[in-house]
Amino acid sequence: MSDLAWINAAISAARPQAVGALLRYFRDLDTAEEAFQDACLRALNNWPKNGPPRDPAAWLIMVGRNAALDGVRKRSRQTELPSEDLLSDLDDAEERVADRIDAADYRDDVLRLLFICCHPDLPATQQIALALRIVSGLSVKQIARAFLVSEAAMEQRITRAKRIVAEGDAEFETPGPVERAERLAAVAAMLYLVFNEGYSAGDNPARAQLCGEAIRLTRLLLRLYQTEPEIMGLLALMLVQHARTPARFDADGQIVLLDDQDRSLWIGPMVNEGLALIDKAMRHRRPGAYQVQAAIAALHARAPTPAQTDWPQIDRLYAALERLTPSPVITLNRAVAVSKVAGPEAALEMIAPLADRLSGYFHFHGLTGALNLELGRHREARVAFDRAIALANTAAEAAHIRQHLDRLAHDHAPAGGAAK
Amino acid sequence: MLYALLCYNDEDVVWAWDKAQEAEVMGRLAVVRARLAKAGKLGPSLRLLPTTAATTFRKSDPPLVIDGPFAETKEQLLGIYIIDVADLDEALAVAKDLGDANPGGAYEIRPLALYNEGSRDAVAKGAVTA
Numbered sequence: 001m002s003d004l005a006w007i008n009a010a011i012s013a014a015r016p017q018a019v020g021a022l023l024r025y026f027r028d029l030d031t032a033e034e035a036f037q038d039a040c041l042r043a044l045n046n047w048p049k050n051g052p053p054r055d056p057a058a059w060l061i062m063v064g065r066n067a068a069l070d071g072v073r074k075r076s077r078q079t080e081l082p083s084e085d086l087l088s089d090l091d092d093a094e095e096r097v098a099d100r101i102d103a104a105d106y107r108d109d110v111l112r113l114l115f116i117c118c119h120p121d122l123p124a125t126q127q128i129a130l131a132l133r134i135v136s137g138l139s140v141k142q143i144a145r146a147f148l149v150s151e152a153a154m155e156q157r158i159t160r161a162k163r164i165v166a167e168g169d170a171e172f173e174t175p176g177p178v179e180r181a182e183r184l185a186a187v188a189a190m191l192y193l194v195f196n197e198g199y200s201a202g203d204n205p206a207r208a209q210l211c212g213e214a215i216r217l218t219r220l221l222l223r224l225y226q227t228e229p230e231i232m233g234l235l236a237l238m239l240v241q242h243a244r245t246p247a248r249f250d251a252d253g254q255i256v257l258l259d260d261q262d263r264s265l266w267i268g269p270m271v272n273e274g275l276a277l278i279d280k281a282m283r284h285r286r287p288g289a290y291q292v293q294a295a296i297a298a299l300h301a302r303a304p305t306p307a308q309t310d311w312p313q314i315d316r317l318y319a320a321l322e323r324l325t326p327s328p329v330i331t332l333n334r335a336v337a338v339s340k341v342a343g344p345e346a347a348l349e350m351i352a353p354l355a356d357r358l359s360g361y362f363h364f365h366g367l368t369g370a371l372n373l374e375l376g377r378h379r380e381a382r383v384a385f386d387r388a389i390a391l392a393n394t395a396a397e398a399a400h401i402r403q404h405l406d407r408l409a410h411d412h413a414p415a416g417g418a419a420k
Numbered sequence: 421m422l423y424a425l426l427c428y429n430d431e432d433v434v435w436a437w438d439k440a441q442e443a444e445v446m447g448r449l450a451v452v453r454a455r456l457a458k459a460g461k462l463g464p465s466l467r468l469l470p471t472t473a474a475t476t477f478r479k480s481d482p483p484l485v486i487d488g489p490f491a492e493t494k495e496q497l498l499g500i501y502i503i504d505v506a507d508l509d510e511a512l513a514v515a516k517d518l519g520d521a522n523p524g525g526a527y528e529i530r531p532l533a534l535y536n537e538g539s540r541d542a543v544a545k546g547a548v549t550a
Contacts, residue, residue: 009437009441010430010433013436014432056430212436216432216435216436219432219470220432222472223432223470223471223488226488227487227488232472232487235472269467269532269533269534272531272532272533273469273473273531273533275507275531276469276473276508276531279507279509280473280475280487280508283485283508
């Protein structure tokens with residue numbers, strides 16, 4: 001790896017800590033970002049000459065802070081601070097800063113930086129865009145490509161989001177335990193949004209990359225809050241789902257359903273990391289929605305073939321999830337497990353009451369179609385598939401339903417109608 | 421003489437490598453490994469999953485199970501076991517058995533990302549001289 005690639009990797013790894021600490025110091029997002037930018041420029045100049053510092057985050061925080069203060073001093077004609085060339089690796093000054101910005105501060109700094117992106121006045125897509133910009137440090141161009149909008153439009157959205165954040169009163173004092181737990185929950189939800197944005201990307205690689213970004217940030221969050229079972233669960237859920245990526249689409253970009261995926265293509269180390277995390281989380285006996293969803297994903301991951309899936313246990317876990325976070329979508333998912341345990345008839349009965357609430361939901365009609373197909377009710381199946389295809393969110397989803405419809409038409413055309 | 425090389429780096433950086441970066445580094449390492457293996461000088465090598473997946477078993481009385489990696493500085497790394505178990509609970513049971521046999525200190529239980537057997541020759545040779 002070239003010097004430059006290494007420096008870029010070190011800078012992006014240090015970014016959440018560094019911008020978070022600078023934000024605490026300056027209490028203003030724009031100033032913090034500018035100071036960080038300044039520090040990065042100096043790093044690009046300094047690190048190849050003097051070697052990378054032992055603690056890149058501490059270096060960037062100190063240099064960024066000095067650069068911003070230096071600007072003020074210059075304007076008021078005071079003495080300049082020493083240049084960062086004199087502050088080589090583990091210089092006294094750096095060590096002092098590293099000591100002062102101890103682990104506890106880092107934790108709350110990173111959490112605060114993530115939390116300001118979860119501003120309640122920001123719609124989900126803007127929370128995601130803002131987090132990708134200020135926490136991950138993706139360029140506006142990269143984010144615009146992920147959301148399939150113009151760069152100018154994304155620039156505008158992010159500027160607006162920043163203004164809303166700046167007008168709100170971010171809390172800079174060290175949070176208490178209750179507040180910290182609330183922040184963690186909000187941040188976890190936002191990170192899962194980032195992940196799902198990537199997961200539903202289909203064949204847009206710029207958007208698919210968001211999965212990796214969400215995993216990186218969640219891993220960071222867990223390293224800072226090592227005993228939080230829900231953060232373990234969230235990371236496990238992301239990893240086990242993301243591990244299926246190489247098997248989720250066929251050569252033509254069509255969706256391959258879980259049952260039909262080539263499990264040997266799943267990324268083994270990623271599955272194992274997820275399984276280790278869910279094991280850790282369950283030891284706490286403090287169940288939560290992410291842990292239960294991760295446990296469900298883990299049962300799929302542990303089954304060597306689809307036929308060996310522990311559907312009764314998945315049914316029980318979905319029942320637990322319904323209690324934790326009641327929602328028609330969860331009941332719909334549970335119906336899949338019920339169809340495996342008790343048959344398609346029972347599953348149809350279970351989802352019938354959801355028809356009103358999920359009338360505009362692609363997967364409701366997709367599952368209704370599939371269950372009817374299994375029961376040989378071709379007419380009902382076709383009606384449901386027709387509705388589903390009209391509601392498909394991606395070309396791959398539509399193509400998948402189209403396959404069912406084509407097969408129905410094919411099976412039906414020669415003999416079907418005439419036989420009755 | 422057998423030596424262990426213990427690999428240290430910033431996991432935030434390494435686990436954020438993209439596919440191209442990963443392939444580049446792994447490719448270069450494979451060249452070195454192949455040379456060592458050919459010379460019969462390569463024992464097992466392995467890559468650990470991130471510290472976030474670790475659990476620490478402290479051999480106190482009663483034993484303490486702690487989330488995260490081993491973080492004390494007053495003890496030193498003295499040895500390593502590779503075990504093949506179904507889940508974390510079984511790994512903890514192994515740690516307990518080992519701990520009963522050899523009290524004091526701690527075990528960090530960390531899942532593996534990769535495991536290469538290496539060339540058994542090297543291990544056998546070392547065992548003779550050991």
